[in-house]
Amino acid sequence: MADVATKRELSSAETEAASREAKRAKVDDKNGEEGGDEAEWENVLSTFTASRVLSDSAREKIMFLHGKIADDDAVVVLEKTPIREDSLAELFRGSKLRLEMKNDIYSSYRLQAPPHLNEIKTTVVCPATEKHVKKYQRQESFLVEETGEDYRAVTLPYVQEQSLSLQWVYNILEKKAEADRIVYDDPDPELGFVLLPDLKWDQKQVDDLYLIAIARQKDIKSLRDLSSEHLPLLQNIFQKGKEAVLQRYKLPASKLRVYLHYQPSYYHLHVHFTKLGYDAPGCGVERAHLLSDVIQNLQSDPQFYRSRTLYFPLRADDGLLGRFKEAGRL
């Protein structure tokens, strides 16, 4: 699926913005819960000029676009929202259907729903850097074999050179941003963490529950930095994270998949909590490490993740892959 990566060009003339006023006039949402104050609605995308599709998935109903908002590069992610059981009755009452096909007991229709019952989750990164654009561009992946020595000789120097900003992580930890999204906060500087919904989750249903626990300790870059001294931190995140999910979302631990990524997408320790049965991106065996396994491994060998050979996929355009090639390790 990697290579379908298209260089399809959009006509920029076609994506010229229309006037904001015209769109405001179309606002006709009377639903109290969903509609709210008219003034809260805006259309930042009316000034967005898409230049190309970075990648998309017909199965997941998602599309990643690259373009401009005013003079800034922007990445826009559109993703249809899951179908919600709690709005089905309203959906059936308020929609219209057009028959497409009828054959024996089977028939199919196109259903047009009231807009507030059928939203599209839209994420904007602006101004976006070349790295953001690359991140969303469809790319082939290669499985890399990293010994402990490769980590110290190849990966760690690369990660340190990149030194990507973690400001957004610190904003969360210091409650300078997203404070209203926090599900659980343990303020202990050593064992503490902040649990909040991943941006991929719209929080409308628990079926695709996706939370991130961000450790308060700032010096743990990834799985590779963990040793047995971090066991109390890991056990605290595991235990209190599960309790917080049970309390807030009524999901017991037996319905959760709790894991770390290696390589992670940012080098500040964080743990993924997703619902078992939800086929979350990045939960595959080639990238995910169950927190319960991480804990067991560190219990039996305090230096497990410093000496162990680890395997992970890297995209063709990942600078780290180039370093592994240069080092003759691929």
Add this chain to the structure above:
Amino acid sequence: MADVATKRELSSAETEAASREAKRAKVDDKNGEEGGDEAEWENVLSTFTASRVLSDSAREKIMFLHGKIADDDAVVVLEKTPIREDSLAELFRGSKLRLEMKNDIYSSYRLQAPPHLNEIKTTVVCPATEKHVKKYQRQESFLVEETGEDYRAVTLPYVQEQSLSLQWVYNILEKKAEADRIVYDDPDPELGFVLLPDLKWDQKQVDDLYLIAIARQKDIKSLRDLSSEHLPLLQNIFQKGKEAVLQRYKLPASKLRVYLHYQPSYYHLHVHFTKLGYDAPGCGVERAHLLSDVIQNLQSDPQFYRSRTLYFPLRADDGLLGRFKEAGRL
């Protein structure tokens, strides 16, 4: 993940079945984008009473419902449509957005689109039989924690009681069946194995390559039976399996995910080879164990898989789940 895969298969099978002889009945749609003649619109669902969700997928934005239309049983499948590149310009012009979150360069919105740009594909089976209903019914899964002792006290006795026939496996090993499908055969009774395409793979393209290596040794039920004495066998399967895939399909080892399942679906040692980047059912971290990790684990601890606590999902209707409940382990 297995659940989702099943649904996907059913979904496309359904679509195929429904469209197979549909040409005669195809309703000519001349003016779809604009909404067309109001008279063509109807709302068969306004009379649909949903009684329960049979299954759904938040990732795929699909939901299967069981209910009644008048006095008839009906199954209704709702699936959001993929995002279309050719309607983006109109989507951006005609939609409204509400800001949900802003943090540094990242922001997220809820987008409400004009209904004709954001349809829901709706398939109705009516009257539906009990078979249709069962076909779409999802089974919930639960994550089970199995210590080495649990394995011996709960799992092993259950597996032995079931004693499901492995005749089909022996037929393959003895070339009494599927001989023409064999990709590679190592006849050594201790180290040997047969490599052949999994039934899920249609072999039409390598994008979703899926092969199974079946060990010739008959007494290894699963991961739990492995000890360091099996390292030569595992290394042989790993090495020769990768070579055979390279030779036949031109896919190098860096494009492969090679793993075992625990629990497996049958208790005769076998190894899965799937293409990296193909989201194969059962490749999630909660069920898959990379063969390279299995080898490393046995190298550092000969009894690793006999003593280790293992985690795996079981469906609600799995007899083994009942045994874990009876044993007070869930």
